[in-house]
Structures are given as structure tokens and as C-alpha cells.
Amino acid sequence: MKPQRENWSTKLGVVLAVAGSAVGLGNFLRFPAKVTLNGGGAFMIPYFVALLLLGIPLMWTEWALGRFGGAHGHGTAPGILHKVTRRPYASFFGIFALVGPFLILTYYTYIESWTLAYAWFAFSGQLLEDATQDGMKKFLAVYQGITSGESPGLSSAYIFFVITFIINMTIVHRGIQGGIEKFNKIAMPLLVLLATFLMIRVLSLGTPDPSQPELSINNALGFIWNADLNALSSAKVWLEAAGQVFFTLGVGIGVILTYASYTKKDDDVVLSGLVASSTNEFCEVILGGSIVIPAAFVFFGAAGAVAIAEGGLFNMSFVSMPLIFAKLPFGSFFCGLWFLLLFVAAVTSVVSLLQPGIAFLCDELKLSRGKAVSIIGLILFICCQPLIFFIGRGVIDEIDFWGGTFFLVIFALIEVVAFMWVFGGERAWNEINRGAYIKLPRVFYVILKYVTPVYILILLVSWSWQQLGPVLRMEGVPEENKIYLWGVRVFVVALLVVACALIARMNRRMPPLGEDYET
Numbered sequence: 389m390k391p392q393r394e395n396w397s398t399k400l401g402v403v404l405a406v407a408g409s410a411v412g413l414g415n416f417l418r419f420p421a422k423v424t425l426n427g428g429g430a431f432m433i434p435y436f437v438a439l440l441l442l443g444i445p446l447m448w449t450e451w452a453l454g455r456f457g458g459a460h461g462h463g464t465a466p467g468i469l470h471k472v473t474r475r476p477y478a479s480f481f482g483i484f485a486l487v488g489p490f491l492i493l494t495y496y497t498y499i500e501s502w503t504l505a506y507a508w509f510a511f512s513g514q515l516l517e518d519a520t521q522d523g524m525k526k527f528l529a530v531y532q533g534i535t536s537g538e539s540p541g542l543s544s545a546y547i548f549f550v551i552t553f554i555i556n557m558t559i560v561h562r563g564i565q566g567g568i569e570k571f572n573k574i575a576m577p578l579l580v581l582l583a584t585f586l587m588i589r590v591l592s593l594g595t596p597d598p599s600q601p602e603l604s605i606n607n608a609l610g611f612i613w614n615a616d617l618n619a620l621s622s623a624k625v626w627l628e629a630a631g632q633v634f635f636t637l638g639v640g641i642g643v644i645l646t647y648a649s650y651t652k653k654d655d656d657v658v659l660s661g662l663v664a665s666s667t668n669e670f671c672e673v674i675l676g677g678s679i680v681i682p683a684a685f686v687f688f689g690a691a692g693a694v695a696i697a698e699g700g701l702f703n704m705s706f707v708s709m710p711l712i713f714a715k716l717p718f719g720s721f722f723c724g725l726w727f728l729l730l731f732v733a734a735v736t737s738v739v740s741l742l743q744p745g746i747a748f749l750c751d752e753l754k755l756s757r758g759k760a761v762s763i764i765g766l767i768l769f770i771c772c773q774p775l776i777f778f779i780g781r782g783v784i785d786e787i788d789f790w791g792g793t794f795f796l797v798i799f800a801l802i803e804v805v806a807f808m809w810v811f812g813g814e815r816a817w818n819e820i821n822r823g824a825y826i827k828l829p830r831v832f833y834v835i836l837k838y839v840t841p842v843y844i845l846i847l848l849v850s851w852s853w854q855q856l857g858p859v860l861r862m863e864g865v866p867e868e869n870k871i872y873l874w875g876v877r878v879f880v881v882a883l884l885v886v887a888c889a890l891i892a893r894m895n896r897r898m899p900p901l902g903e904d905y906e907t
């Protein structure tokens with residue numbers, strides 16, 4: 389008899405959880421920066437093309453594969469690939485979907501803790517005491533332990549990190565229904581409410597400085613949304629747009645596989661996947677696109693907004709946004725809401741990233757949830773330490789390159805090929821459409837089978853050609869930081885080796901092919 393796996397208590401619960409995984413810092417920080425830096429409205433053309441041909445098809449692939457795996461007692465890529473391909477060695481291709489989420493977690497958790505800390509500092513009024521560009525930069529540098537000063541330093545950062553860590557672990561420890569589902573049912577409406585409130589506040593700014601009438605909200609929206617069509621001829625813009633779609637939907641990393649594995653055998657996946665994706669797009673394009681950049685534009689002008697986006701994601705949210713709020717009545721309050729929004733968005737993503745590791749230990753190595761959560765928590769806690777103490781050495785970018793970019797694209801290709809080609813196109817099509825509230829138009833069969841894999845392949849080749857070399861050679865990295873980046877690479881390889889060993893162990897425990905293989 390198969391051991392009883394957990395499941396979601398309602399359909400709304402799983403849709404909100406997948407949407408919660410998708411809506412995160414990527415929507416409110418990464419997206420506006422990418423739009424601004426890549427031709428404004430023109431960026432949206434490759435963005436929507438990638439959403440239609442990559443993001444949503446991959447979303448359906450993961451939902452269907454996850455539901456299929458769950459029905460066979462497997463909630464993570466190694467077990468699912470073993471089942472769908474009926475080839476034991478195929479499970480090793482699942483390493484990217486075990487190691488990837490873990491790598492993202494190491495930095496995402498730490499940044500998540502900054503948002504909680506900054507919400508606290510904002511509500512308490514400390515943050516906006518010296519609301520100048522230099523003052524805010526110094527506040528962040530002192531907080532990160534890069535320089536010393538009077539404001540809260542690394543010890544505060546560490547305390548907030550521990551609090552955040554405990555919150556995340558408590559949610560996943562309570563399980564799918566009692567933890568993740570319950571939390572998302574409160575967090576998602578709260579998040580939309582907070583973001584809508586902030587968007588309305590920003591859109592009602594009008595022309596804050598009457599002596600500069602050109603710096604108005606109208607012009608700000610034009611600045612973002614008017615298309616610079618020249619940008620369309622740049623391969624980089626297409627790559628960036630596809631990268632954003634992968635990251636924001638959280639596809640290609642195995643997280644949705646795991647969430648979907650807790651659905652029931654005949655639950656709908658088509659409409660659910662579509663609703664989760666649409667919720668993410670609403671939060672990204674409408675809400676995410678209408679807070680940071682228009683606010684930066686009306687206070688700092690077009691050149692200033694671009695400079696802010698070029699200064700990096702951290703600058704944008706942790707330096708510029710407080711400065712903007714400081715110019716408004718009740719600034720500390722709005723600033724606190726901004727960081728609270730980021731925190732809620734980050735928690736719902738972090739718990740989704742934790743679940744594949746936990747599911748692997750429970751499903752494949754038969755550990756109890758409590759044990760699995762403790763093991764993953766302990767290893768993650770240890771792995772976050774170097775990041776906290778070597779933050780200024782470029783380690784976050786290096787981990788993000790492997791875990792948050794490269795592995796996503798590789799695993800997306802693996803899963804779509806395994807499903808549409810090895811499992812078989814028609815079988816996969818039936819699997820997706822089983823129990824569906826709306827039947828997928830047949831054109832998506834062609835997209836899933838041919839367009840999506842070829843699109844990913846082209847991305848992979850052109851992207852490796854443009855970016856892999858310089859990254860591997862560490863071009864532009866200061867000499868003294870290289871050793872730290874090598875440390876990250878050794879760490880990534882070590883994780884891959886450990887994942888391989890665990891998968892080999894899983895394979896030894898799998899029933900022989902032929903038994904238990906009904907589809």
C-alpha cells in the first residue's frame with residue numbers, strides 16, 4: 389500500500405500557493421528594473437511572447453507532471469522523471485530541481501530578512517531619520533556589516549535573519565494544509581491589498597514639484613510604457629525578458645512540481661495553472677509596474693530613474709524608495725508598508741522553495757516531516773552563514789547566476805522533453821487535459837511539443853555564447869573577490885554531488901520497473 393501523502397484542502401488553496409510562490413521580490417523589484425533598463429514598453433513584447441510560449445506552457449507541464457508524480461507517491465523531479473520516462477538514470481536529471489531551489493533559498497532568505505528589518509525600522513521612525521541619498525546608503529552598508537556606524541549593524545541583521553528563518557520554518561513545519569495553504573490564504577489577499585494601496589498612493593502623486601511640470605505621473609507612465617522599438621533587435625532584451633518570465637513564474641526549478649504533487653489525481657490543472665499565472669502577471673505588470681519606477685521618475689526624473697535601476701535592485705528598494713517616502717506625509721508609515729509588502733511576498737516564495745527538499749526527504753527517504761524540516765533547516769542555516777558575512781564579495785550574484793538563472797533554463801528543457809517526447813506527446817496532452825475545466829486549444833500541443841523546447845534551446849545557446857564565457861572567466865571581478873566566487877562554485881558542485889548520492893539511494897529503493905507503473 390502506498391503511504392498517505394498530504395494534500396491541499398481546497399482548489400483555491402493550491403492556486404493561491406502557486407501564485408504566492410510566483411509573486412515575490414521578482415515582481416516588485418526585478419521587473420520594474422528590467423523594464424526600465426530594456427527599452428520600456430518594448431520590453432513587454434518579448435516578455436509576453438516568452439510568457440505565452442515558455443512560461444504558461446511550462447506552468448502546465450509542471451502542474452501535470454507534479455500531479456502525475458503525486459499520484460505515484462513522488463513529489464520531486466528525480467522520482468517524477470523516473471516514473472514518466474521509465475528510465476532509472478533519468479532521475480539524475482532531477483538534480484537541478486533539488487539543488488536550484490536550495491541555492492536560491494540561501495540568498496533569498498537573507499534578503500527576505502532585510503525587508504522585515506526595514507519594515508521595523510521604518511514603522512519605528514529610525515529609518516527616515518537621515519533621509520538623504522548618502523544617509524540611506526550608509527544605513528544599508530552599516531546594516532550589512534560593510535561599514536561601521538551608529539545605525540543598526542550586523543548583529544541586528546543577524547537577529548532579523550534568525551527571526552525570519554524561524555517564521556519560514558514554522559510555516560513549512562505545519563505542513564501543506566496547516567502551514568503553507570493557511571498562510572497563503574491570508575498572505576495573498578493581504579499582499580494584493582498592500583500593493584494596491586501603495587500603487588494608488590503613487591499614482592495619485594500628480595506633479596509633486598510644480599516648478600518641474602514635466603515630472604508628472606502621466607509622463608512617468610509614458611516613460612515606462614512607450615515602446616522604444618529599437619530595443620527589439622537586441623538579443624539581450626529577448627534573453628532578459630525570458631529570464632524574467634522564468635524567475636517570476638518560478639518555472640523550471642521544480643517548485644511547482646512539488647506543489648502540484650499534492651493535488652488529487654483528477655483535479656484540474658489547466659485553469660488552475662492559468663489562474664496562478666494570471667495572478668502573478670497582475671501583481672507584476674499592473675502592481676509591480678506602477679510603484680517603484682513612477683515614484684522614482686516623479687522625484688528624480690527619467691535619468692535619475694534609470695540611474696537608480698542601474699544601481700541595482702538593492703539600491704532601488706532599500707535606498708531610493710525610503711527617500712521617496714520621506715518626501716510624503718506619513719512617510720515612515722508608507723515606507724513600513726512597502727517593506728511589509730516585500731516581506732509578505734518573499735515569505736510566500738521562500739516556503740515554496742523549501743518544499744522540494746522536504747518532499748524529497750519524506751517521499752523518497754521516508755523521513756517524517758519533522759525530521760525533514762529539521763535537516764533542511766539546519767543545512768540551509770549553515771549554508772546561509774558565508775553569505776551573511778561575505779555579502780560585499782559578490783557571492784549573491786554568483787549563486788543567483790547558477791541557481792536562479794542557469795539551472796532554471798536547463799531543467800525547463802529537461803522537463804518539457806521528458807514529458808512531451810519521452811512520455812509521449814499524445815499521452816502528455818491527455819494527462820494535461822484530464823479533469824480540466826477548460827480544454828486547451830490544440831495549438832498548444834504544437835507549442836508544447838516543438839516551440840517551447842526549441843525556444844529554450846535557442847535561449848540556452850545564445851545565452852551561453854553571450855554570457856557563460858565572461859561569467860566563467862570572472863571578467864570584471866576584483867582580484868580579491870575571486871576566491872569567494874570560487875568558494876561558491878565548489879559549494880555548488882558539492883551540493884550537486886550530494887544530490888546525486890541521494891538520488892542513487894532513492895533509485896535503490898524504487899520498485900523494479902514493471903511493478904507499480906500504471907499511469
Ligand code: PFF
Binds near residue numbers: 411413492737741
Ligand atoms: N517567483 C519568485 C519571485 O518573483 O520573486 C522567486 C522564485 C520563487 C523563483 C520560486 C523560483 C521559485 F521556484
